[in-house]
Amino acid sequence: MTTSTLPARPEAPARAPRPRGAGRRRFHQWLFVLPALVYLLVFFGYPLVRNVLMSFQEYTPRTYFTGEAPFNGLDNWHRVFENDLFGDALWQTILFTVGSLVGQFTIGLALAVFFSRRFHLSGVIRAVLLLPWLVPMVVSAVVWRRIMDEDHGVLNSFLETLHLSGDGVPWLSSPSVALLSAILVNIWIGVPFNMVILYGGLQEIPRDLYEAAALDGASPWRTFRSVTLPMLRPVVTVVLVLGFMSTIKILDLILALTGGGPADSTQTLGTLTYQLSFLQLDFGQGAVVGNVLILISAVFAVLYLRVNRADLGNGGTR
Template identity: 75%
Template sequence: MSTTTASAAAGAAPVAKKAAKPPNPARIRRRRRLAQWGFIAPAVVFMALFFGYPLVRNIVMSFQDYSPSTFFTGKSPFNGTDNWSNVFNDELFGKALWHTILFTIGSLIGQFCIGLGLAVFFSRRFPLNGILRSLILLPWLVPMVVSGVVWRRILDQDTGVLNSFLGTIGAGGDTPWLTSTSMALISVILVNIWIGIPFNMVILYGGLQEVPKELYEAASLDGASAWRTFRSITLPMLRPVITVVLVLGFMSTVKILDLILALTDGGPADSTQTLGTLTYQNSFVQLDFGAGAVVGNILILISAVFAVFYLRANRNEGK
């Protein structure tokens, strides 16, 4: 009886399931790769449409005879390196390149030095610190065209506020800030410095907050002067932030167009003509889109070379 019962129980017991097969490593890797591409695909499509295609199209245009009639006929014959040779042989290109160098270097030095000084100043606690920092941000928040129009009124030789003030205090009142070939570029640089100071101050101020306070306390106990502390502690600790500020400042300054157009329109006598304004003039004033594409490609090349050196320097610093 017991044997029969045991046999029945054994027959009623569920059949053990087979052990599940281990997952296929190749299939897992394939699924992960597909998932990664699924997340990356929107960004890749966006970059290809709005950055890749315009870049390639601009390069192609620089080797074509592209004129307003092309929009109607669709014909833009290949002309080899004619556009490039015409641009390089143009005397205005050399002037624009030199003005771009002066404008970029002058703006970066002024923005960085004043921005760093303000960042150090506001890193100390005092009444109205936050309010003053907020007010200093205003030039950065105002559109550049608006800033250019306002400063053009301020610097006007006849009715400008600056000359009126200088005349009131007996320091002259007829300085041709924007109409003199010797003063126009300097004035544009000073206005651009005024616009870029807040950005430099904010980034450098944030970097200063990350410097350990213990280092300053140790330097104070050792009797280090304020300059020695700044040179030996603050600047080395800010080096990565300084690099970012200078790179971003270079990228935004080398291609500035709207500010110069609002202030001087590249004049007087092309004394404020830069590569950015030359691109605009070739493309939309002279309607020589091929020459405009050439100057645009040169600007892209300058920025790319600068970016490569920046990445290489960062890589070496990381090692």
């Protein structure tokens, strides 16, 4: 009778001893991060939580004297969503945001490609084109309000000189034209930002790829479509997401340019929040619209992070 012996069970590898001072280093690392965490909690976390709570409260000017802000459930949300102006403002916000992003990106990309071919005084011209981005938005809006004045504006005088308009275009006084005017002004303001970021991305594309495309006989359009755009994808994503974040919440430009009029034709979610909170003094409803803006921005931020993570997982496009 034979007895089979089981193989000896391998011993588990000895666990590496924890290096001395690791806990202290981890503590020091958290000390460096702590100021940023405190800043985020105080200046972003607390206002966000207060805004969410306010949307479920009856928060009026009387609250500042009595300290009482009773919860009213979803009453604020129902009143906002049943307001016809909210639907119009949401639609006009979409039109304003999409029109601005398309115009800013298209013109900014065209200028970036143009200036990538360096020529005499190109640096000076790029610096001049940055001025709309550097000027405060309220100042730009006031200047364009004078330019687009129907009776005495420079723009209508220029169009009359070219015999393109006889009676003058009601840029800011017609409900059918005012939103388009606001979009054009915002495009003028945002083009320099798009141009600078996209120009920097173009400078990072290896020249060897263009030489290889030229040797293969690719046309300029084919080279742009097959080489430039794929290599610019990470930069394009950043430009569009940042442009979206800054455009969807614009308030000062529209207030200074049209004030939300005429006939509420340029009301957006940003101006509606201002109107409900500081003109009608209904802070609860204003908080509701603000939360809608935050939710929309958060959705696009998550989409951006997912796209960026997918690019990193695939090794990037470069």
